[in-house]
Amino acid sequence: MKRFQVPGTPDEAVRELLGFLMEQERIRGAFVLAEVNPGGFAYTLIADRQLLGRAAPTVPLMPVNGGRMVSRLTTLEPVPEPTAVVLRPCELRALFELVKLGQARLDNLLLISCTCGGVVPTRSVLGGIDPVLEKHRDALESGVTWDGLRDTCRVCAEFVPKGADVTVALVGKDTRQTTDMLAETEKGERFLEGLSPSSESEPDTGMLERVGEERAGHRPAVLDRFSPDALGISGLISVFGRCINCHACSNACPVCYCNTCHFESADAEQKPGTVSDELDQRGGLRLPVGTIYYHVGRMLHVSLSCVGCGMCSDACPVNIPVASIFTRLAGSVQGMFDYLAGRDAEEKIPTSTFEAEELKEVGA
């Protein structure tokens, strides 16, 4: 694996890389998080090198899931010419799931990702991002998770990207002066050729393992209370009790791609007589109807492709820990099928394949 040591902090180094690629006309544009207004970050498609100064590829924020945005860029057709996209590992995995679901195309994309130190809840930087940046940089350098991160980031085991052409080394690295970039594929090497002094090297797997263990250590505290045993039906009802039915979780979810959700379709509208039948049977009912049903339905639909990015919790206006609930469930469901959402763009989603021998644990 080829290592390129680029001068500057990670943001500076990635900007340098993107500028180099544009200058060499190896890419036509860059799809990257950028500061679109003071303190405000969004994904952008940048075609003019001058604007790369605004790119903030490693800012610990995920206002929208980038995989969902690349889907938006490529739903109708692949990008016409080489384009660099800079995504966090979970965004890249979401993109791969969307490709499998027919919602995005990878042709002509140079995939740049990073070893990920996590992101903070978007709301937490409404007052300004500077305090977060300092804490986050220290945490990244030591490789220790800090408590300002999203819950799902604190427990994330998939912080090393799979399937990226280029990986920017962030976790456990001193990146004040220089930043390491690893060309993980032939394509990556080809694009990076001539960038800067390079050397052969292996990633520091020992350090990455230690970080993985540290994060796994947080799992019980964050996820165990959402296990089926701990939660049960009554717990499920109680945790979603405050839900206002806004469906923000679905709209923010990268893998919930339906234009019209079933729960917003004509089929989900109450039929004449249902409400009065319910009144007859139970004496009363909650309105709007079907709040829990919506969440359970969504679980059934997305748990195989859930990448644990935390967007659902981030968008929830009433602070329901949606992402932790879904991440806990997705771990079980994907485990049953020996599947991990987005680890490989070629791997088939289990529901699209048939195996004669499987799922013995759920059926006689």
Place this chain on the structure above:
Amino acid sequence: MKGKRIPVDGSVNDTLRSVLALLLKATDAVMVPSRIPSKESFAYLLIRDPKLLEAATPLAPVMPVQGARALQSMGRGRGGLPGILCVLRPCEARAAIELFKRNQVDLEDVLLLTIDCPGAFPTRDYLGNPEEFDRRFEEILQGKQDDGLRPDCKSCVGFSLQEVASDVHIGLLRGKPGEVAVVHRSDRGERLLADAGVAGDDGISDWEAGVEKEARVRTGARDSAFQEMKGRAAGVDGFEKLFADCVNCHNCMRVCPICYCRQCFFDSGDSVRLRAEDYFARAQHRGGIRFPGDMMQFHVGRMYHMALSCVACGACEDACPMDVPVSRVFAFVGAGVQEQFGYAPGRSREEAMPMTTFKEDELHAFEDAGGISAPGTTETQSGKSKDQDSEGKVE
């Protein structure tokens, strides 16, 4: 105006609950905000069994779901359900009437009961400390001012029976000891009160005077809120700044009682997506484009669609995960547009929506001045415009 004066026994909500118990006897079911079992929030319950009224909290400290949405969720053409009494805040009742005009709710078997509204706390604030906010809300019901209410509530001028076509209204008389005043506002409302035995012809001019006095205070608050928003929202730059933190979750649209489309144009998939080549052409033209590119177009489009019916309930802002002052912008623009057409959403079930009628002689203020004046002012705003298309600009 005459009504039935009932002394407050216990808390205001206790008293309202006992009034509801009487009304439930004269109708088939009552839709009322109720405390959820975990006690941490409130949801609408549709109640037939009087025992379930125990959790009912007709005046809840929060409005997590707009009541018109709850009513709408029952579906239309409910066949076999004789009558529902919906307990709503005035802004919720106004929204229900606007939905009725759009054929989205069926009011044939529904009676709307409004209550003098003390306002609501932002839901997220409440969830952070329900006990504290319960206590503060009780104090508000005793007549205390609280600066923590939703911004729209603090400047709401339609908190009582002004301009809302409900069937029954309950006024709060915050004397010592307190009383509530139950008044009918339609023939059906009158029949309901008679059937339930809560009809009366007590004088309630003291309450009417109180409402008038409070309305004057609120009008002042509203004028200054609009004045402030007029400054902040001025021009394309100001408008863009207001929505700068938007993450495009479309929550404001989903919780808006007026935004009823099953599928919003802006969620309609291919029609809002461009071919990759076109995204590049735009990026090249401007140097770079923001994703998703229709963030501002969404808000402006939504405003265009619902401003005439905006009831300023604040649901959009309450559900915004990024604290964008959505509702304050929409209330400001809505009031301006409504004033242009002399229309008040929810004031009457019969009043036609301006878009559905034709008048030869109208909109002079707009056409002649080249801009919409801020509500309550005569000054006009210059129609500053910039070259805009659907993709937001990076620069």
